[in-house]
Structures are given as structure tokens and as C-alpha cells.
Amino acid sequence: MLNSMPSPRRIVWEVVKAWLIAVTLTVVGIMTTTKVRKVLRGQRAHGFPVTAPQSVQTSRGAATTYTYGDDLFDDMISAIEAAEHRVFFESFIVKGDAEGRRFKAALQAAAARGVQVYVVYDGFANLVVRPSFYRFAPGVHVLRYPIYNAGLKPFTPRRWGRDHRKILVVDDTVGFVGGYNIGSTYATQWRDTHVRITGSAVWDLANAFIDFWNTLRPGEAIVGTGSTDWDPRVRIHRNIPRQLVFPIRNMYLEAIDRATRRIKITAAYFIPDSDILGALLEARARGVEIDIIVPEISNHVVTDWLSRGFYGRLLEAGVRIHRYRDHMVHAKTCTIDGEWTTIGTANIDRLSLSGNYEINVEVVDPALAAHLEAVFARDLTNCAELTPADWERRWFVSRICELLLSPLRPLL
Structure with a gap:
């Protein structure tokens, strides 16, 4: 009696099952070893370089850059305390710790003196925070972006995006935006970047908040205002998954295509799609100098390994990769050609x-x-450059892990 051959479906399933098991074991192993490294790193961690806030006058108002959470949070609280008319506050994460309580108290105090206060936070990102923390005093309008927002259409991409934005707008005269979430850890232990803007560009931030709020809460709509300023030298770009609008990606592609001299990127999680990777490689081929700062160990270790999958092609092309040491760098910034x-x-x-x-x-x-x-230059003093020789000397086990995890790139 001849042994029957397994069906093609069975073969595919066995291969997929073997890959899933291998990926699971790889992720567990990576997370375990990374946890040990973080503990050791914490024992020797030192402060990181900080650039003091500095204001620059742009065509649409002043822009003040922050690279240290304590400086930023103090100025955000001061802006809320000075509010006279309305406050728009939106954050992906608001921790229920001392820093989170400070912001909550300032927002409630503003509402108590008659200021219209609107608060938005992401439900999924704050699952670990006690729900009672988000119970605000009367007068504070609160929108929790739902964990599940797809309703009866679970497979539509329009409903799966998280609210990853961080916005503060006070009295339509000052606005803050950038990478900082709210929490004590972010105040002193993470290297991030935020910007404070004044002038006509604040309208764009306020309008972004109003559109989002009115879409989710049409019964409590906020009345916006128009703007007479069309100056394109300062623009606010916002992704709107519900409308399948993603201009930030196009912004990057167009800017990279314009580069003639240098590109400097700081990226918390660097997993470029084929178009952005291709644009960077094309820029390098025409002689553009490219430097990228990434965390040595981030707070999402799997993304570190997915990012590593691009290092070989980038290094081979002459892109310089710098790994930020001992602390998490969470900034999302880029400069091109000094312009x-x-x-x-x-x-x-x-x-x-x-x-x-x-x-x-x-x-x-x-x-x-x-x-x-x-x-960027100051941050480089806390980085170790990854050279092509270093990359070629990495362990064989590391190469296997990169290969096993590579199919996950499109998911992240």
C-alpha cells in the first residue's frame, strides 16, 4: 500500500504553523534578553544631552522646540493656566501618575473658571490606566477614542487607526504638537521632540482638533473659524483614516525627492515602506548625505528587529545609522538641506x-x-554609529531572527 502524499493545503499549513512557532519563540527570546539588557542599562544609565528650548520666528509665527519633557510640560501647564476662552487637549497616552494628575488638575481648574475645555485620549493606549482617572469634573468635555471603532464593518481600514496625535491648543493663540505623551517617565527619562507654535498656524492645529471632535461627537459640535492665511511655508498635515487620507507619507516622499545635500532623520520606530526606502536610496545615489538616529533599544523591541531588516541595504548605500544609547529616543523629526x-x-x-x-x-x-x-548634532554625542563592518560581524542567530520576523514588517 502506497503512502498517501499530504495535500498542498496541508503542506502550506504545516509551514505556516512552523513559522508561527518559530516567530513566537523568537519574540519571547528577544523580549527576555532585552529585559535583562534594560535592567543592566538602568543600573548604568546616565542623563542624556538636552538642548534648551529655543524660539525661531517663522513666516506664520514663532516656533519653540523642546527636547526635554520637564521643560515642555511646564510650558504646557502655564499655557493652560493662562487660558481665558477654550482649551483643546489631545494625547495618545495620559498616564495616571503625578504628571498626568498635574495636567488633569490644570484642565479642571481652567473649566472651573469658565474656560471651555475639551479632552481627547485613546482608549486602547490607556488600558493600563484606571478608568477613574479619566473622570473629570463637570465642565470638562471628554472624548475617549474607542478601543473598537469598526461597528458592523470589522474589515474596513477606515476604522482601525488609533488616535496617535498629541495636541494642545489654548485660546487659538498658542499650540503644541510633537512626540511627547503625558507621564512622569516622559518628563525626564525619554528623549523626544515637541514644538510650540504661535501666530496664524495655530488655526491649523485647532481646526484639526475640531474636525476630529465633530466627527466623533456631532451632537456636541465645536464651532470653528476660517483663516485668511494661505502661507504654505508652515503647514499642518494630518492623517485621517476615516477618509483614507494620509498626506504625511506624501509629505516625506516629496521632501526626500527634493533633497540635494543632506537628510537628517530621528525616528523612534524606523520601518519604511518600499517607496520611502526607495526614495532614500535614490537620494543617496545622487550624493545626498543621510544620517538616521534610532534607539539602540526601544520600548517596542520587536520593532527594533524589524527595523534591523533594512540596515544592510542602507549601510551598503552609504547611509549612516546612529543608535541612541541608554535612553529611549521617541522623536519623530527630519530636516533636509538646512531648509x-x-x-x-x-x-x-x-x-x-x-x-x-x-x-x-x-x-x-x-x-x-x-x-x-x-x-541632531547634540544627540549624536549620545549615539554609537553602526558601521558596515559592525553589521557584518553580527551573530548568525541575529540574522536568523531578522529573517523570521521580516514577514511582520507590513503589519507595523
């Missing part, structure tokens, strides 16, 4: 560029670009 700058909430990965609600400010201004390049 163009973006600061915002969007990472260079699929989730941010074609998935989540995100918001970035784009500024064409040599003074701001020069300041961000100075910040």
Missing part, C-alpha cells in the same frame, strides 16, 4: 503613515532647520 523641517507624531512605519490618526507640522525655514540640525 525644511518636520516635527510631529508620525513614525516612519506603516501604522503611522497609512494607519493611525497622526499630525505633523512642516516648516520651510532655514533658522528652524539650523536649530534642529544643532539638536
Whole structure:
């Protein structure tokens, strides 16, 4: 009696099952070893380089850059305390710790003196925070972006994006946007970047908040205002998954295509899609110098390994990769040719560029670009450059892990 051959479906299933088991074991192993490394790192961790807040006058108002959470949070609280008319506050994460309570108290105090206060936070990102923390005093309008927002259409991409934005607008005269979430850890232990803007560009931030709120809460609509300023040198780009609108990705592609001299990127999670990777490689081929700062060990270790899958091609092309040591770098910034700058909430990965609600400010201004390049240079003092020789000497086990995890790239 001849042994029957397994069916093609059975073979495919066995291969998929073997890969899933291998990936699971790989992820567990990576997370375990990374946890040990973080403990050891914490024992020897030192402070990281900080650039003091600095203001630059742009064509649409002043832009002040922050690279240390304590400085930023103090100025955000001061802005809320000075509010007279209305406050829009939106954050992906608001921890229920001392820093989170400080913001909550300031928002409630503003509402108590008659200021219209609106608060938005992401339900999924804050699952670990006690629900009671988000019970605000009367007068504070609160929107919890739902964990599940697809309703009876679970497979529609329009409903799966998280609200990853971080926005504060006070009295339509001052606005804050960038990578900082709210929490004590972010105040002193993470290296991130935020920007404070004044002038006509604040309208764009306020309008982004109003549109989002009115879409989710049409019965409590906020009345917006128009703007007479059409100056394109300072623009706010916002991803709107519900409308399948993702301009931040296009912003990056167009800016990279314009580069003639240098590109400097700081990325918390660097998992570029084929178009952005191709644009960077094409820029390098025409002689553009490209430097990228990434975390040595981030708070999402799997993304580190997915990012590593691109290092070989980048290093081979002459892109310089710098790994930030001992602390998490969470910034999402880029400067090009000393003229163009973006600061915002969007990472260079699929989730941010074609998935989540995100918001970035784009500024064409040599003074701001020069300041961000100075910040980049200071950050480099806390980095170790990954050379092609270092990369070639990595362990064989590391190469296997990169290969096993590579199919996950389109998911993140």
C-alpha cells in the first residue's frame, strides 16, 4: 500500500504553523534578553544631552522646540493656566501618575473658571490606566477614542487607526504638537521632540482638533473659524483614516525627492515602506548625505528587529545609522538641506503613515532647520554609529531572527 502524499493545503499549513512557532519563540527570546539588557542599562544609565528650548520666528509665527519633557510640560501647564476662552487637549497616552494628575488638575481648574475645555485620549493606549482617572469634573468635555471603532464593518481600514496625535491648543493663540505623551517617565527619562507654535498656524492645529471632535461627537459640535492665511511655508498635515487620507507619507516622499545635500532623520520606530526606502536610496545615489538616529533599544523591541531588516541595504548605500544609547529616543523629526523641517507624531512605519490618526507640522525655514540640525548634532554625542563592518560581524542567530520576523514588517 502506497503512502498517501499530504495535500498542498496541508503542506502550506504545516509551514505556516512552523513559522508561527518559530516567530513566537523568537519574540519571547528577544523580549527576555532585552529585559535583562534594560535592567543592566538602568543600573548604568546616565542623563542624556538636552538642548534648551529655543524660539525661531517663522513666516506664520514663532516656533519653540523642546527636547526635554520637564521643560515642555511646564510650558504646557502655564499655557493652560493662562487660558481665558477654550482649551483643546489631545494625547495618545495620559498616564495616571503625578504628571498626568498635574495636567488633569490644570484642565479642571481652567473649566472651573469658565474656560471651555475639551479632552481627547485613546482608549486602547490607556488600558493600563484606571478608568477613574479619566473622570473629570463637570465642565470638562471628554472624548475617549474607542478601543473598537469598526461597528458592523470589522474589515474596513477606515476604522482601525488609533488616535496617535498629541495636541494642545489654548485660546487659538498658542499650540503644541510633537512626540511627547503625558507621564512622569516622559518628563525626564525619554528623549523626544515637541514644538510650540504661535501666530496664524495655530488655526491649523485647532481646526484639526475640531474636525476630529465633530466627527466623533456631532451632537456636541465645536464651532470653528476660517483663516485668511494661505502661507504654505508652515503647514499642518494630518492623517485621517476615516477618509483614507494620509498626506504625511506624501509629505516625506516629496521632501526626500527634493533633497540635494543632506537628510537628517530621528525616528523612534524606523520601518519604511518600499517607496520611502526607495526614495532614500535614490537620494543617496545622487550624493545626498543621510544620517538616521534610532534607539539602540526601544520600548517596542520587536520593532527594533524589524527595523534591523533594512540596515544592510542602507549601510551598503552609504547611509549612516546612529543608535541612541541608554535612553529611549521617541522623536519623530527630519530636516533636509538646512531648509525644511518636520516635527510631529508620525513614525516612519506603516501604522503611522497609512494607519493611525497622526499630525505633523512642516516648516520651510532655514533658522528652524539650523536649530534642529544643532539638536541632531547634540544627540549624536549620545549615539554609537553602526558601521558596515559592525553589521557584518553580527551573530548568525541575529540574522536568523531578522529573517523570521521580516514577514511582520507590513503589519507595523
